[in-house]
Amino acid sequence: MPTNPRLPRRFFRADAESLARKLLGQRLVRILPDRTRLAGLIVETEAYLGEPDAASHAYRRRRTPRNEAMYAPPGTSYVYFTYGMHFCFNIVCGKTNEPLAVLIRALEPTEGQQAMRRNRLSAPRPMPKPIADTALCSGPARLCQALAIDRSLNGIDLTTDGRLFLEPASGPVADDLVQRTPRIGVAYAGDWAARPLRFVIRGNPHISRKTVPKLAKFR
DNA sequence: ATGACGATTTACT
DNA sequence: GTAAATCGTCATA
Numbered sequence: 001m002p003t004n005p006r007l008p009r010r011f012f013r014a015d016a017e018s019l020a021r022k023l024l025g026q027r028l029v030r031i032l033p034d035r036t037r038l039a040g041l042i043v044e045t046e047a048y049l050g051e052p053d054a055a056s057h058a059y060r061r062r063r064t065p066r067n068e069a070m071y072a073p074p075g076t077s078y079v080y081f082t083y084g085m086h087f088c089f090n091i092v093c094g095k096t097n098e099p100l101a102v103l104i105r106a107l108e109p110t111e112g113q114q115a116m117r118r119n120r121l122s123a124p125r126p127m128p129k130p131i132a133d134t135a136l137c138s139g140p141a142r143l144c145q146a147l148a149i150d151r152s153l154n155g156i157d158l159t160t161d162g163r164l165f166l167e168p169a170s171g172p173v174a175d176d177l178v179q180r181t182p183r184i185g186v187a188y189a190g191d192w193a194a195r196p197l198r199f200v201i202r203g204n205p206h207i208s209r210k211t212v213p214k215l216a217k218f219r
Numbered sequence: 220a221t222g223a224c225g226a227t228t229t230a231c232t
Numbered sequence: 233g234t235a236a237a238t239c240g241t242c243a244t245a
Binding site: 062064065066079080082083084085170 | 242
């Protein structure tokens with residue numbers, strides 16, 4: 001049976017800012033072990049620029065077991081565990097050995113919302129009320145939970161793997177629909193905290209925050 | 220071996 | 233608006 005086209009390797013062979021911009025409107029697809037297909041359109045991303053970027057896990061070319069996947073070829077996944085309970089999913093870009101990545105921060109769910117909701121209702125904590133569609137994948141850890149993305153998907157090749165990949169969706173998002181803001185949760189990064197490296201589809205209800213973050217304290 | 224911290228989310232005032 | 237949850241990771245020693 002025919003398989004849908006995917007974004008090819010060359011799509012990811014780009015600097016992090018360009019890729020973060022180009023990923024808006026593209027489709028992220030997750031196939032579960034039972035063959036359930038989950039998918040959503042990317043509506044929020046953040047670029048992490050590697051060596052010079054104080055907010056990046058690869059700042060000063062730091063290389064540890066955790067972030068090893070950042071040094072892999074473009075189109076590799078980088079999934080990391082944080083705050084003792086959450087996973088976040090990135091797409092590695094640039095060239096091999098150049099630790100650039102784009103964090104996927106929110107999706108507009110398009111397929112498998114029922115299964116997503118089921119995934120969200122399990123760990124780490126049950127939720128009291130039904131989850132609105134706009135809250136299903138509106139945050140980097142939420143979307144990982146909804147799509148059942150965990151450590152087992154770290155370092156995989158998104159251009160060939162059958163479990164997690166990207167498909168081209170509606171054409172490029174128009175420039176006037178793209179809004180840039182500072183990145184979320186990187187106040188520790190000094191000057192880099194203020195750089196407008198977060199990309200969102202303006203006004204989309206599935207993004208993680210409604211308002212532009214204000215700059216928190218330095219240190 | 221130890222301790223400080225985190226590319227977050229949720230509940231609660 | 234503030235704080236708790238929760239533990240792998242990494243720098244330091």
